[in-house]
Each structure stands twice: as C-alpha cells, then as structure tokens.
C-alpha cells in the first residue's frame with residue numbers, strides 16, 4: 001500500500017533503514033521481563049473472565065456460588081489462582097517500574113538491573129505471603 | 143485512491159497512528175495504571191476477607207456500599223486499561239487491515255461483555271432482587 005511506503009520528495013521509493021533484530025542481542029533479564037509484562041498483561045486480560053464468573057455466581061445464588069468455590073478449590077483451580085496472583089503482582093510491580101521510567105528516572109544500567117530484580121523477588125515474595133495469609137484466613141491447618 | 147501522492151506531512155500526522163486515535167491513549171494508559179495500583183490493593187484485601195465465607199456473607203460484603211464502589215472502580219478502571227493495553231498489543235502484531243480491525247473489534251466486544259457483566263453483578267448484589 002502506497003500509504004505505508006517511504007518516498008523521497010521526487011516520489012521514488014526509499015528503502016527503510018534496517019536495524020539488527022532481537023535475536024542479535026544476548027538475552028538479559030531486563031529483556032525477558034519486558035516481554036513477561038506483556039504476557040502477564042494478556043493473561044490478566046483473559047483472567048478477568050474468572051472475576052466476572054465469580055461475581056455473577058455470587059449474584060445468582062448459593063448453588064452457582066458453590067460451583068465456583070468447588071472449581072477454585074480444585075487442584076487446577078488453585079493452580080490458576082496461584083498463577084493469577086503472581087501475574088497480577090508481577091504486572092503491578094512491573095507497571096510501577098514503567099511509571100518510574102516515565103518520570104525519566106531509573107535508566108542507568110545499575111538502576112535497571114536492581115529494579116528488575118526487585119520486581120521479580122517482590123512479586124514472588126508477595127505471592128507466597130498472600131497465599132499464607134489466605135491459607136490462615138481459610139482457617140489454617142485445622 | 144491516489145490521495146497519498148498529494149499528502150502533506152501534516153495530513154499524514156492527522157492520520158493519528160495505526161488505530162487513528164493519537165497519543166491520548168498513552169496518557170490514559172498511565173492514568174489507569176496509577177489508579178490500578180491502589181484499586182488492585184483494594185481488590186486483594188476484599189478477596190482475602192471473603193475467603194472461606196458463606197454465600198450469604200459474601201453477598202452482604204460485596205453488596206455493601208464501600209466495597210461495591212471499590213469493586214466498580216476496579217472493574218471500570220481495569221476494563222479501560224486492558225482495552226487500551228490489548229489494542230497496543232494488536233497494533234504491534236497484526237498488520238493487515240482486515241485482521242487488525244477484526245481484532246480491534248473483538249477486543250472491544252470482549253472488554254464490554256466482561257466489564258458490563260462484572261459491573262452488573264455488583265449492582266445486583268448491591269440493590270438486591
């Protein structure tokens with residue numbers, strides 16, 4: 001489509017500049033985390049179906065609610081919820097990192113590195129902590 | 143058809159990007175992110191406080207004004223945020239117009255249904271019947 005082609009003033013086609021693509025670079029934690037932010041965002045996107053299901057069930061009545069509780073309590077349900085907790089916390093911390101970058105801070109290599117590690121350690125640590133709290137809220141080891 | 147030949151740079155700029163809606167989205171993404179931090183913390187507290195409770199108790203808590211308002215804010219804010227975010231993902235990976243607009247439309251449908259259904263459930267829990 002003519003629209004998308006670069007042209008010189010005389011109308012001739014001009015080749016687009018080319019830069020090395022991703023696989024040229026040595027993978028680094030910061031790169032991996034960048035795509036993980038997108039992956040967690042997508043997972044949360046579809047995961048919002050779970051929130052909708054849970055709320056609609058609560059609004060529908062005890063039977064529908066019991067079904068959700070049964071599913072969330074099953075092994076697969078627990079795995080999904082655990083994953084969702086981590087994805088949410090990781091995406092949130094990663095998002096805060098993006099907001100810090102928007103203020104033009106945190107760009108030098110040392111800052112990038114520690115913020116990345118903090119996001120990872122923080123999201124895993126918080127996920128485990130929340131599940132311990134949740135476990136205790138459910139009545140703990142009975 | 144031949145219009146692009148005569149396009150001035152300004153005319154191209156007014157095309158406002160691949161989704162034809164300009165840079166406003168970038169800012170909205172940031173606003174919904176800042177709000178998202180607070181509302182996500184609220185959601186986590188609410189969910190944990192509901193763990194292990196009966197249906198009747200859950201209905202009462204979710205339908206109480208403060209909790210319902212926080213839930214609605216979370217739902218609305220997240221719906222807009224995820225709509226913008228998915229649009230950005232689509233624009234990055236889907237380049238053919240036909241598929242691009244189909245994907246953008248699906249994004250809008252998905253977010254509308256999930257957002258409205260969740261919000262409706264909260265309203266029903268609040269106003270009963």
Ligand code: HEM
Nearest residue numbers: 038041042044045092095096098175178179182224227228
């Ligand atoms: C369940 C809740 C959430 C969902 C469904 C969601 C979904 C998404 C999606 C689909 C994207 C696009 C990803 C991309 O372009 O790579 C995104 C981006 C983003 N999200 Fe979220 N998100 C949620 C919560 C949050 C929270 C709590 C924050 C708090 C900081 C946040 C901050 C961001 C930021 C800053 C971006 C843009 C990143 C960029 O510019 O590349 N999100 N989100």
